[in-house]
Amino acid sequence: MTETWILLGATSSMARAMARALAERGDGVILAGRDADELQAMADDARLRGARLAETAVFDARDPETFAPIIARAETLEGTINAAVFVGSMPEQAQIDADPSLIDGTVTDSFTGPARLLTMLAPVMETRGKGTVVGVGSVAGDRGRVGNYVYGAAKAGFATYLSGLRNRLTRAGCHVVTVKPGFVDTGMTWGIEGMFLVASPDKVAADILKAVRKKRNVIYTPFFWRYIMLIIRSVPEPIFKKLSI
Numbered sequence: 001m002t003e004t005w006i007l008l009g010a011t012s013s014m015a016r017a018m019a020r021a022l023a024e025r026g027d028g029v030i031l032a033g034r035d036a037d038e039l040q041a042m043a044d045d046a047r048l049r050g051a052r053l054a055e056t057a058v059f060d061a062r063d064p065e066t067f068a069p070i071i072a073r074a075e076t077l078e079g080t081i082n083a084a085v086f087v088g089s090m091p092e093q094a095q096i097d098a099d100p101s102l103i104d105g106t107v108t109d110s111f112t113g114p115a116r117l118l119t120m121l122a123p124v125m126e127t128r129g130k131g132t133v134v135g136v137g138s139v140a141g142d143r144g145r146v147g148n149y150v151y152g153a154a155k156a157g158f159a160t161y162l163s164g165l166r167n168r169l170t171r172a173g174c175h176v177v178t179v180k181p182g183f184v185d186t187g188m189t190w191g192i193e194g195m196f197l198v199a200s201p202d203k204v205a206a207d208i209l210k211a212v213r214k215k216r217n218v219i220y221t222p223f224f225w226r227y228i229m230l231i232i233r234s235v236p237e238p239i240f241k242k243l244s245i
Contacts, residue, residue, distance in 0.1 A: 014205060023051035031046070061113025064113075107157070143233050
């Protein structure tokens with residue numbers, strides 16, 4: 001059975017690791033993002049690694065006109081169509097506090113843009129009765145924290161959307177995996193103070209593929225973040241609102 005993966009935000013560190021792993025097992029990849037040169041270099045690398053198909057596509061979460069060509073291409077492909085969302089932006093909360101207009105872009109990048117494309121893709125997957133969606137959120141969405149509550153709110157919304165999409169697509173034989181990474185060594189987290197137990201993008205990609213294979217619904221990666229966030233969610237609000245985390 002042929003499988004093709006649409007990777008949204010393909011030039012991110014986690015998506016790059018995912019693309020390499022998919023190529024090495026012979027899957028097809030459509031690498032979607034804004035940097036055409038980087039995407040082409042990734043496609044060339046994917047072919048060398050054994051990808052059955054390696055193409056690029058323009059995708060900008062803030063530009064809905066880039067969505068339809070991706071859906072149209074998916075409709076022409078045979079076999080199973082999968083999608084993995086690695087899109088998001090995380091301005092510092094202090095920047096957002098100084099310029100609230102940044103909220104719009106953060107929410108569009110991290111939630112509404114990808115959700116809109118996945119909603120357009122859903123009928124294609126339902127018609128075929130197979131396929132997987134991987135939505136990469138964040139542990140930041142588990143509870144609003146003073147350090148990044150706008151980004152956290154966007155990822156919380158995306159997680160709720162993925163839960164509903166999972167409920168919808170499972171009726172057609174498809175599956176949705178929600179991924180909640182902790183601290184990962186990516187460009188988005190570079191230079192942030194207070195990070196600990198930082199995971200590599202390759203580790204995250206391996207965890208994602210394992211979750212897809214086992215049809216997991218929600219995973220934390222690395223796994224111990226499930227217990228860290230359980231503690232954080234359990235802190236009573238009168239205490240939590242005094243914490244600087």
